[in-house]
Amino acid sequence: MKKKIAVLSGDGIGPEVVAQAIKVLNAIAGKYNHTFEYTEALAGAIAIDVTGNPMPDETLKVCLESDAILFGAIGDPKYDNDPNAKVRPEQGLLKIRKEMGLFCNIRPVTTYDSLIDKSPLKEDRIKGADLVVYRELTGGIYFGEKGRKNNDTTAYDNCEYSVIEIERIAKPAFEAARARRKKLTLVDKANVLETSRLWRDVVKKMASEYPDVEVDYLFVDNAAMQMIVNPVQFDVILTENMFGDIISDEASVITGSLGLLASASMGAKTAMFEPCHGSYPQAAGKNVANPVAAILSAAMMLDHFQLFDEANCIRKAVKKSIDEGIATVDINNQNPKNTSTVGDYIAKFVGESSSVTA
Ligand SMILES: NC(=O)c1ccc[n+]([C@@H]2O[C@H](COP(=O)([O-])OP(=O)(O)OC[C@H]3O[C@@H](n4cnc5c(N)ncnc54)[C@H](O)[C@@H]3O)[C@@H](O)[C@H]2O)c1
Numbered sequence: 001m002k003k004k005i006a007v008l009s010g011d012g013i014g015p016e017v018v019a020q021a022i023k024v025l026n027a028i029a030g031k032y033n034h035t036f037e038y039t040e041a042l043a044g045a046i047a048i049d050v051t052g053n054p055m056p057d058e059t060l061k062v063c064l065e066s067d068a069i070l071f072g073a074i075g076d077p078k079y080d081n082d083p084n085a086k087v088r089p090e091q092g093l094l095k096i097r098k099e100m101g102l103f104c105n106i107r108p109v110t111t112y113d114s115l116i117d118k119s120p121l122k123e124d125r126i127k128g129a130d131l132v133v134y135r136e137l138t139g140g141i142y143f144g145e146k147g148r149k150n151n152d153t154t155a156y157d158n159c160e161y162s163v164i165e166i167e168r169i170a171k172p173a174f175e176a177a178r179a180r181r182k183k184l185t186l187v188d189k190a191n192v193l194e195t196s197r198l199w200r201d202v203v204k205k206m207a208s209e210y211p212d213v214e215v216d217y218l219f220v221d222n223a224a225m226q227m228i229v230n231p232v233q234f235d236v237i238l239t240e241n242m243f244g245d246i247i248s249d250e251a252s253v254i255t256g257s258l259g260l261l262a263s264a265s266m267g268a269k270t271a272m273f274e275p276c277h278g279s280y281p282q283a284a285g286k287n288v289a290n291p292v293a294a295i296l297s298a299a300m301m302l303d304h305f306q307l308f309d310e311a312n313c314i315r316k317a318v319k320k321s322i323d324e325g326i327a328t329v330d331i332n333n334q335n336p337k338n339t340s341t342v343g344d345y346i347a348k349f350v351g352e353s354s355s356v357t358a
């Protein structure tokens with residue numbers, strides 16, 4: 001199979017972790033006789049530095065001409081620390097999500113037995129936790145009208161959702177629940193927010209089409225607490241843009257590190273695959289960041305290409321690296337390995353392993 005992949009490495013640790021994902025994809029290409037063609041394009045702070053724009057038209061064009069997008073991370077303290085910055089790297093990420101119609105962000109949270117003791121949470125509470133967050137990605141407060149008024153003494157960010165926006169993410173979430181443990185939890189704030197009440201109305205109506213799926217409703221504050229005390233109860237979590245951002249970073253604590261959390265953003269025009277973490281500027285250039293989130297995002301891209309054996313081969317290699325302690329400092333502080341050493345190990349295992357089942 002031949003596939004064109006747009007590579008937007010971005011800022012901070014983005015280029016380092018994406019390099020490992022590409023190493024692993026190349027090992028897959030060699031083993032299974034595929035051709036992956038990569039086209040790099042600018043995004044984030046680096047794109048502002050070069051072009052003045054965090055998501056240049058040229059980058060969007062490369063993405064539209066590709067079969068999928070592999071994204072690293074964006075963000076730079078020089079913008080985060082400047083409240084008056086006219087343009088920000090994060091605007092580039094929001095722009096590509098909106099322009100490509102990437103409304104469905106899928107963030108799987110899986111635990112590894114050999115990492116259970118790395119989580120600050122109690123072992124008996126998190127063992128076996130296996131959930132996936134379906135986060136709405138192109139609506140809500142992130143994209144509502146925003147601004148300042150009253151001589152800059154008041155600021156506002158509006159939150160709007162339409163029935164169509166809710167239905168189109170609820171559908172794949174219900175389908176995922178049906179294929180998994182048949183439980184869907186809508187996380188909202190329906191005791192306060194009108195948008196959340198619309199989410200409940202829509203999801204309740206759709207639930208009748210999925211009688212085999214048990215649906216429950218949790219307020220986000222309760223859900224945040226339940227995620228820590230009893231994450232095993234969750235199967236598919238469906239939620240709006242901002243709640244999904246927060247709850248997925250929180251859920252990464254169960255696995256042992258945010259550096260393990262991959263994601264897929266599916267949409268109308270294309271699909272983008274990116275780690276859930278950011279540019280982690282403190283680690284940039286040090287070869288210490290965990291590349292697993294980026295590598296598992298590449299595995300999700302292979303699922304998207306219907307290359308399921310290949311994707312499972314990567315997952316198996318990742319598990320092996322974790323079990324063997326070939327892991328970065330966030331999950332192995334006794335004998336940490338470099339970012340590139342972990343990438344090399346996973347790529348080598350992919351190249352040499354014979355079995356494909358994860
Ligand atoms: N998708 C994205 O591109 C994305 C996501 C989140 C944040 N950001 C941006 O990244 C910048 C830094 O934000 P932040 O510090 O709040 O979040 P971050 O995700 O970059 O880092 C938060 C913490 O998570 C841990 N971490 C993150 N990635 C890791 C990895 N690969 N390996 C090991 N540990 C890892 C580190 O302890 C780090 O201090 C900001 O500019 C922010 O806007 C971008």
Ligand SMILES: CC(C)[C@H](C(=O)O)[C@@H](O)C(=O)O
Binds near residue numbers: 090093094245276278
């Ligand atoms: C950088 C930021 C805009 C982004 C978000 O909030 O969606 C990030 O936190 C993420 O989780 O992908």
Ligand SMILES: [Mg+2]
Binds near residue numbers: 245
């Ligand atoms: Mg986030």
